[in-house]
Amino acid sequence: MDNFELVEEVDKVGELQDLKGAEMEENNKELVVEKVVELTVGMSFDSPDEMFEYYKAFGLQEGFPVIRRSCRKKDDGNLRYVTFTCGRNGKSKAKLTNILRLQPNQKIGCNAKIGGRLDFVNGKWVIGNLILEHNHAVSPSKSRYYRCNRTISHFVKKQLEINEEAGIKMAQSFKSIVIEAGGFENVSFLERDARNHVDKARRLRLRKGDAVAIHMYFKKMQTENDGFFFSIDLDEEGRLQNVFWADPRSRAAYKDFGDVVTFDTTYLTNKYDMPFSPFL
Incomplete structure (x- = not known):
């Protein structure tokens, strides 16, 4: 199960940055975990996504980020094997050549992973390969700051956009969310995440008159x-x-x-x- 075809990672390593805030995910069951039982070989799941969400919840509990690493398909195009790893798996080369400006590298070749395969008898996804040991320290208290655990609910996104249109500064808008959630410990996204979302929404937002004007002009040209x-x-x-x-x-x-x-x-x-x- 180690000879998987490498695919693009959907979650980057969650660097610990701007730790003055965290993200609130309203009623997010992926983040609100009572106690996750330790993974074992032979544990089964209904789908690869369910296996990944469980591994992510386990990582949240134990204090490490997770990513989707690789998969392999059958001849008919259906998934046969998947591999999920610690977010610090692999090694990245620094893009900057100036040694005085190099950033810390979070990918340090950690081998912790789970490998799942499809059991054709019962249609379940079974863990067949498992490494729990990490080559780095884990930090459960900071798990919510990893990027894989930072998501913003639709309700909060809308609230941020409304506040931005009303002219409320991001620092004040984020602070109000923290107060409403009952403290930073109950908010699992960073102020930077909120700012990035608002910036993206602003770039996409066009006034109604602008959009109509573009369409009318193009129709005229046509x-x-x-x-x-x-x-x-x-x-x-x-x-x-x-x-x-x-x-x-x-x-x-x-x-x-x-x-x-x-x-x-x-x-x-x-x-x-x-x-x-x-x-x-």
Whole structure:
């Protein structure tokens, strides 16, 4: 079970940063755990996701982050094996070359992991490979600060967005959430997480008049020339998220010079901080 195909990690290591706050997840059963029984070989689950959530709850209790590491599929495309590891598994190379500015590396080759396989007899996912020992200290008191345990409920996200639109500073908005939760120990996300969410919402938010104006302008261009093409992508809340357009001259040029294309993403000039990326 060690020869799994490596896949992209869905959870990065949760560095301990900005430990002045934590995140409140309303009624989050993944974080509110009475007592998680220690994992054993042969323990079964209904699905890989259930196995991962249990491992994450175990990590929250014991004091280490977890990530999805690898999987292997059968010929028919269905999952056969999965591996979940401690978040400090593997080793990362520092991106900065200046030795005076290198950041601490949280990935230190920890081998703690669980390997699950599908039992075709009963359809359960069974733990067949298990390593519980870590090569680093664990800290249950700081578990909620790991990124894999930091999530923001829909209710809190909406509250943060409303406060931001009302002009309430993030420090005050976050403090009100902490007070409502009854203290930092009951809040499992950081102020940085809240700020990142608000910044993302602000970038996606377009006034109704702006979105309508863009659509009306593109319709006008399309009426004047059938060769004008545009596509508008909205998010789940109906807000403008992506826009693509191409005029007839550019489309004709692409037919002749399609093998030489420049994709430039250096433009970040509008008030919504949305990237403008022209194909040249």
